[in-house]
Amino acid sequence: MQALGSYEGGKMLFLGLGTGLGSSMIVDGVLVPMELGHLQYRKEKTFEDFVGQAGLKRHGRKKWAAHVHDVVERLVAALEPDYVVLGGGNADKLSALPKKSRLCKNGNAFLGGFRLWLSAGGAAEAKKSRPK
Numbered sequence: 729m730q731a732l733g734s735y736e737g738g739k740m741l742f743l744g745l746g747t748g749l750g751s752s753m754i755v756d757g758v759l760v761p762m763e764l765g766h767l768q769y770r771k772e773k774t775f776e777d778f779v780g781q782a783g784l785k786r787h788g789r790k791k792w793a794a795h796v797h798d799v800v801e802r803l804v805a806a807l808e809p810d811y812v813v814l815g816g817g818n819a820d821k822l823s824a825l826p827k828k829s830r831l832c833k834n835g836n837a838f839l840g841g842f843r844l845w846l847s848a849g850g851a852a853e854a855k856k857s858r859p860k
Contacts, residue, residue, distance in 0.1 A: 730815040732759065732840030734832040741809035742832075744816035745796065748780040753807065764803060775799050784818060793822050800826035 731742035731752045744750030749765030765776035777783055778795040787795065800812055804827070812829035814822070819831050 729838075729840035729844070730832055730834065730836050731813065732843050733836030733838065734813040734815065734840070735843075736811075738810035739808070741803060741807055741812045743800065743803070743812065743814055745779060745814060745818040745821075746781065746816035749776040749799075750816060751803075753809065769799070781818065784821070789821060793824075796822060797824075797826045800829060804828055 730744065731740070731754060734740070734742065735754045735757075738756070740754045742750075742752045742754070743764075751762040751764040753760045753762060765780070766774050769775045769778055778787070779792065779799050783795060784792040796814075800814075804812060809828070812826065813832045814825070814829055815832040815834070815836070822831075825831065
């Protein structure tokens with residue numbers, strides 16, 4: 729929902745830095761769920777192992793942030809998004825943001841839910857079911 733609420737057009741990569749690594753892309757308004765966190769990264773471990781909560785605890789904030797920057801750089805090179813949005817519970821622990829990226833607010837999830845509801849015809853259904 730944070731991804732949908734943060735979308736501003738074009739090709740956006742969303743990365744949720746939380747317990748693991750959530751990921752999705754939105755391309756010209758079409759949501760593409762992804763599981764990029766499960767891709768192999770280093771020493772037979774995944775992106776998620778380094779930039780998720782376990783990686784933050786294991787490596788400390790400074791090294792964790794360096795891994796986040798590296799992972800974002802690699803994913804930007806591979807997927808070529810117009811911009812990257814970072815969300816999730818740990819995103820605000822970054823003191824500097826990777827290139828082409830910005831933070832999103834947790835409240836964007838509400839906007840994302842509303843956008844999803846609208847796209848599913850929620851507004852039309854609500855209008856039809858209103859008492860006259």
